[in-house]
Amino acid sequence: MGRLARLVRISVAVLALIVVALFGWLALAPPELLKVGDGYAAKIVCSNVFVAGRDAQSVLADDVQAPGHPLLKLVRVVVDPDKQMVTARILGFAAPGYAAYQPGVGCSNLPDGNRVELPPVPAVAAASAALPDAPWPEGERAVIDQALQAVIEDAGLAGPGMRAIAVIHDGKLVAETYASGFDRSTPLLGWSMTKSVTAALIGLRVAAGRMDVASTGLLPEWSGDGRARIRLVDLMAMQSGLEFNENYGDVTDVTRMLYLEKDMAGFAADKPVTSEPGSTFRYSSGTSTLLSELWMRSFDDPAAALAFPRDALFAPLGMRSAVLETDASGTFVGSSYMYATAQDWARFAAFLLEDGTWNGKAMLPKDYVTFMRTPTKASGGKYGEGQVWLEENGVRAGTGNFPADAFWMLGHDGQAIMLVPSLKLAVVRLGLTPSRLDYDVQKLNAKIIEALD
Numbered sequence: 001m002g003r004l005a006r007l008v009r010i011s012v013a014v015l016a017l018i019v020v021a022l023f024g025w026l027a028l029a030p031p032e033l034l035k036v037g038d039g040y041a042a043k044i045v046c047s048n049v050f051v052a053g054r055d056a057q058s059v060l061a062d063d064v065q066a067p068g069h070p071l072l073k074l075v076r077v078v079v080d081p082d083k084q085m086v087t088a089r090i091l092g093f094a095a096p097g098y099a100a101y102q103p104g105v106g107c108s109n110l111p112d113g114n115r116v117e118l119p120p121v122p123a124v125a126a127a128s129a130a131l132p133d134a135p136w137p138e139g140e141r142a143v144i145d146q147a148l149q150a151v152i153e154d155a156g157l158a159g160p161g162m163r164a165i166a167v168i169h170d171g172k173l174v175a176e177t178y179a180s181g182f183d184r185s186t187p188l189l190g191w192s193m194t195k196s197v198t199a200a201l202i203g204l205r206v207a208a209g210r211m212d213v214a215s216t217g218l219l220p221e222w223s224g225d226g227r228a229r230i231r232l233v234d235l236m237a238m239q240s241g242l243e244f245n246e247n248y249g250d251v252t253d254v255t256r257m258l259y260l261e262k263d264m265a266g267f268a269a270d271k272p273v274t275s276e277p278g279s280t281f282r283y284s285s286g287t288s289t290l291l292s293e294l295w296m297r298s299f300d301d302p303a304a305a306l307a308f309p310r311d312a313l314f315a316p317l318g319m320r321s322a323v324l325e326t327d328a329s330g331t332f333v334g335s336s337y338m339y340a341t342a343q344d345w346a347r348f349a350a351f352l353l354e355d356g357t358w359n360g361k362a363m364l365p366k367d368y369v370t371f372m373r374t375p376t377k378a379s380g381g382k383y384g385e386g387q388v389w390l391e392e393n394g395v396r397a398g399t400g401n402f403p404a405d406a407f408w409m410l411g412h413d414g415q416a417i418m419l420v421p422s423l424k425l426a427v428v429r430l431g432l433t434p435s436r437l438d439y440d441v442q443k444l445n446a447k448i449i450e451a452l453d
Contacts, residue, residue: 032251032260034071034090038097039109039259040064041075041088046099046107050084051323051339052187067161067413067434069249085115097259105306105332106325106339111262118330119303121310136173137318137347140184147451148175157444161414161433163188164342167448168350168426176342179431187321187339188430191411195288197313197324197348198334199236199372199387202295203356203364204312210298213371213385218294219269226273232294234277235287237385239378241275244268244284248412254285258336263329265293281379285335288387289327292334306330317351317358319344336412342428349409349417349426369421373407392416395442401449402442416441423452 041064048059056079065072076092079085084101098110104121131139145167152158152165152175163182167175176184190197205211213233222228227242234240245253251260253271261267268286275282299305309332314322321344325337340348351357352372356364372386382391389408390397398404402420409417414433418441419426427448433439 031095032256034095035097036251036255036259037069037072038075038088038090038095039099039111040068040097040255041072041077042086042097042099043107043109043259045077045079045088046086046101047189047325047337047339049079049086050101051106051325054186056086063432067432104310104323105330106323106337108326108328109259110328111260116328116330118326119306121307136343137171137350140343142173142176145169145174145451148448149177151175151444151447151451152177154447157447159414159429159431159433159439159441159444160437161439162429162431164428164430165444166342166346166428168346168353168424168428169452170424171350173343173346178342184341184343185321187323187341188345189411189415190338190340190345190409190430191336191413191415192285192288193345193409193411193415193417194324194334194336194338195285195387196352196372196409197309197338198288198291198295198332200348200352200356200364201309201313201334202232202236202291203368203372203386204308205295205298206368207363207365211295221269226277230273230277232291233385235291235294236387237281237376237378238283238287238383239278239281239376240284240287241273241277241280242268242282242284242287243271243274244282244286246283246285257286257289258333262327263331264289264327264333265331266329269293279378281376281383283383288335289331289333292332296331302330313363314344316361316363317344317347319347322348342430345417345428345430346426349419349428352419353421353424353426355421373405392418393440393442401446401453414439414441418445420449423449425449425452 044064045056045059048054049056060077074090075088077088086099088097098113099107100110100115101107133141135141148167163179165177215232217228230240257264257267268290296305309324322340324332326332352369355369372388373384375381375390376383376385384390389410392408397406403422405422406420414431416429427445429441
């Protein structure tokens, strides 16, 4: 018995040492995958608490843990309302991730935990507040088309995880629906639909004579190597030739950029050229974030650049909920991070349907939206020159009952806007619908087009 007891004591001691070593490893040198997970959790919770006004624990459970990597179920978050900051830790202690909120530019990941105060972005004047009872787009009131309303209320067509659908036809909001817990006042993340907003912001700078889509020699640090030949339009068309791994679920270029890098555009700019610019299609959130850096550099005053999306695009269109978020260095994350209500996403869609004209005023250069949806050879016609898709889930514009001028803004987890200028139609579908659920938004879009006929 004495020998057995001694073996038990030794086994317990060894096990204790293993546990201590494991906890020490997690605390002092955690794997990068855990850092990515905590950075992601902190960012999503921060934005949904301070931008969308949602409950932190509900966001953690519903938006982070339920659809995500199994390790995310071990994440715990702490919200500091005074500092407007969120901290996330695996098991409550390991691999801390931080995100902080600043009015006007939303939440930023803080890879080192240190925040940098950016120049303040003034809020929209109270005099420009929306008129809830006025017809959309000046107000929020829809003119419901019962046939279209019936389509979007079909749960099978709306899809799992749907949070908001809005249909615009002939300049009117003709149908809208929301999931329980969400309504027309809830800002929702567009993920990569933000890329199309970035293209529009560049269009505004082109109209101002400060940018040219054909320009080369975009960054001083690219001088003297193959990157100097990259045109602005090559970045917009995802054919820059820059190396970038867009795979999710592990520590890759895109997850490292979004959750481990303070200067996201700088990270993307440092990537080498692996093919001739214009020859190879490679979808890249890195190049879209780099585009934000480039249009921001077209300003002499950094404060003016930070205020530009609000002043030049959101306010004129009445997109009062829209928040385009920056990274920790103050560069807008033009690939991924814009929050807006379904009605405000619809206002942006209506703006594109009218070729960048709003209330009779041309804001974008003439035919700029046509340029955006011009198919690129490198993508095999699937992608446009201005950060939009010409094919979604195997359905291409001009096939079936989809008109030839149809195009799409698409984002992670089921974000989608279909735009059809010839039908004066836009369909906004927002939600939390992971790709593994095999939801096909084109079935919804096809039924809406059919209902119009």
